[in-house]
Amino acid sequence: MVAPVLRLSRAVVFATVCGAVSAGGHVLAGGGLVPFWVCLAGVLAAFGLAYLVDGRERGAVAVLAATVGAQMVLHQLFARLAPIAEPRATDGAGHAHPAAGATAGMVLVHLTVAALTAWWLHRGERALWLMIRLYAAPPPVIRLLVTAPPEITQPSWRPVACDVPVLVERAVSSAVGRRGPPAAPRHSR
Template sequence: MAIVSPEEPALRLARAAVFAAVCVLVSAAGHIFAGGGPVAPGALLVGTFGSVVLAYALNGRERGPEVVLTATVGAQLFLHELFASTTPAPMPHHENGHGHLGTGMVLAHLMVAVLTGWWLYRGESAVWLMLRLWGAPTFPVLRLLPAVPEETLRPVWQAVPASDPEPYGRREIAVSIHRRGPPMAHPAG
């Protein structure tokens, strides 16, 4: 079985497509629900292409949360401006009517971008973990088992001395098993 390389273009393109799909769908849904009107199909294609290019450029190696979150925030702001500039209907959620972000819209985009960015980062780290595990030697612990002597694998049993008529703790355990609730205090003796 061939090991998949993280730098393989097909894998990079698939990861970039997931990033773009999440960013574009979340941004378009937010645009529609905020009253911005339907998003033009051309704007969806341009936004998707731009997001794929951004993600493909960044995903040649494993990235930390700061890079993924920054890329997600940047993609969200780019998509908002793209959708706002291509929507023919007036957009009541803008403060000044010129297509610029208002304070509430900035906070909404940042919150959604951080949530989706964190989700994408966790998915990305899971993909990299799977790739590392896929390339790791299979079951390295199983290879060590024949080297362990058989005597150490058997449990060690110790006989109870004949002078001890009852093993330690039997009375306390028996009382707590036969009734409900916490065990009652018994004087030692």
């Protein structure tokens, strides 16, 4: 199970990314500017979805499903509560209807945004869980560096008495001092 703080922070990141990118995509696909309160409502809806499914590490398919679900909810919310910038088509009775291209374009933009944010969020999800696993079970070298060593006594640097007799210098008469490599051995026949 995931700690509440980690679960909350992951849900906040998911909701913020989905809400901000979806609002930007909504505007670029022909919708009007999304009012702050509508964007906040969308972020809170995405936060609720993310918090519900955020109990453990999720794979790419689960992250994609969550982002597609969030984008569809945000699309519906923005389409109903945000003004539409594209001209509306009218039917024979003069009733206004949103242009069919705008709706298809919006859905395509939201699905594209869902795929891109799912890829990006899944990469972050994998990196986060890798760090958690590494922190939970550090390699032995890191464990040695991180753990406190047992109390070590400091070495003493006092002089030690020495009872070795001092030899008087004398020349060794049989020693010959030469420079160079040793002579090649002679073979006797």
